[in-house]
Amino acid sequence: MKILLDTARERMKGFCSLCQVCDGRACAGKMPGMGGAITGSSFTANSHALADIRLNMRVVHECIDPDTHFEFFGSSLATPIMNGPMAGPNSNCGPIDDLEFEVALLKGTTQAGSLGWIGDPAREEFFMNGCKAIEEAGTGVVISKPHYDNANVRLRFQWGKDAGATAFGMDLDGAGILHLKTLGYPVGPKSVQALKIIRSFMPSNPFIIKGIMTADDALRCRDAGVDCIVVSNHGGRVLDGTPGVAEVLPEIAKAVGNDMVILADGAVRSGVDVLKYLALGAKAVLVGRPLCWGVYGGSAEGVKLIIDTYTEQLKQAMILTGCKDLSDINSRILFGF
Numbered sequence: 001m002k003i004l005l006d007t008a009r010e011r012m013k014g015f016c017s018l019c020q021v022c023d024g025r026a027c028a029g030k031m032p033g034m035g036g037a038i039t040g041s042s043f044t045a046n047s048h049a050l051a052d053i054r055l056n057m058r059v060v061h062e063c064i065d066p067d068t069h070f071e072f073f074g075s076s077l078a079t080p081i082m083n084g085p086m087a088g089p090n091s092n093c094g095p096i097d098d099l100e101f102e103v104a105l106l107k108g109t110t111q112a113g114s115l116g117w118i119g120d121p122a123r124e125e126f127f128m129n130g131c132k133a134i135e136e137a138g139t140g141v142v143i144s145k146p147h148y149d150n151a152n153v154r155l156r157f158q159w160g161k162d163a164g165a166t167a168f169g170m171d172l173d174g175a176g177i178l179h180l181k182t183l184g185y186p187v188g189p190k191s192v193q194a195l196k197i198i199r200s201f202m203p204s205n206p207f208i209i210k211g212i213m214t215a216d217d218a219l220r221c222r223d224a225g226v227d228c229i230v231v232s233n234h235g236g237r238v239l240d241g242t243p244g245v246a247e248v249l250p251e252i253a254k255a256v257g258n259d260m261v262i263l264a265d266g267a268v269r270s271g272v273d274v275l276k277y278l279a280l281g282a283k284a285v286l287v288g289r290p291l292c293w294g295v296y297g298g299s300a301e302g303v304k305l306i307i308d309t310y311t312e313q314l315k316q317a318m319i320l321t322g323c324k325d326l327s328d329i330n331s332r333i334l335f336g337f
């Protein structure tokens with residue numbers, strides 16, 4: 001792991017310092033780059049909200065070999081840790097061939113027994129690189145941006161499906177990207193009616209909305225026929241001044257119940273952070289920036305190493321909190337809840 005991080009630090013020089021504590025302070029406002037928007041407070045809030053949560057250690061029980069298997073819409077995954085969709089590595093992370101980045105990210109995630117997600121860069125040829133990565137991995141999830149007209153969204157879903165994608169969605173938190181609006185893109189929030197139409201493009205596949213931070217928005221997604229939401233502030237990269245994901249997740253999980261699958265992301269930097277999000281109500285998590293370190297430090301093997309390491313840490317933490325499998329993780333393991 002040390003060699004991986006040293007190599008990544010060298011290759012990401014000027015973009016990411018791979019800080020001891022990756023909480024968005026050193027890279028505040030560095031966008032394009034690895035930071036959070038404006039002051040970086042939303043990135044930092046993700047990190048601090050997770051750090052504030054403490055776990056009840058439990059050692060008198062029978063859970064000695066916890067099971068981390070996760071069922072995601074018919075895919076049986078070895079771990080509840082997937083990669084966050086990430087586009088634009090050259091402007092955000094450091095020089096690299098775009099196709100090489102996407103292939104390494106999805107290949108490493110798949111080799112760790114998980115499922116790879118692709119994001120949506122502005123340029124079509126880069127989107128196609130994500131599709132090629134899905135093709136190589138054999139499966140994947142497509143997250144389109146909310147700034148195209150519906151014909152273009154449908155086209156992107158179809159390209160993804162042709163490549164082998166099994167789930168489709170949109171990072172709706174991209175609705176505030178003003179420079180795209182000034183370029184003439186129809187960027188903006190979506191009504192329930194508009195989401196119902198987008199949902200109908202792939203009627204027999206799961207439909208995911210990423211970037212939900214309130215219970216109210218979550219319930220509107222449910223009304224639109226959404227199958228899965230990602231509670232996320234885009235790693236703090238869209239709106240400055242949001243709470244941390246761990247602060248809003250319990251209320252959203254309570255409102256949604258079992259009506260949709262809830263995922264969460266933001267500042268996951270260990271398997272203990274994964275356990276915390278699961279105990280707060282998520283079924284699985286996405287990891288962003290650390291998997292860029294994986295790609296730059298060790299290609300697909302680097303990504304696999306990081307997911308494997310977090311999964312091992314999750315197992316260890318499940319043993320020490322007395323959770324035999326993922327369904328056994330709930331708020332009873334959280335101190336003070």
Ligand SMILES: Cc1cc2nc3c(=O)[nH]c(=O)nc-3n(C[C@H](O)[C@H](O)[C@H](O)COP(=O)(O)O)c2cc1C
Nearest residue numbers: 084085086087092119120171234235266267288289
């Ligand atoms: C370089 C970079 C590019 C990203 N590109 C996308 C994208 O294209 N689509 C998307 O939904 N999210 C994108 N994200 C957000 C991630 O999917 C994820 O929500 C976030 O990074 C999680 O926070 P973390 O990096 O602290 O783990 C990007 C994040 C980074 C760091």
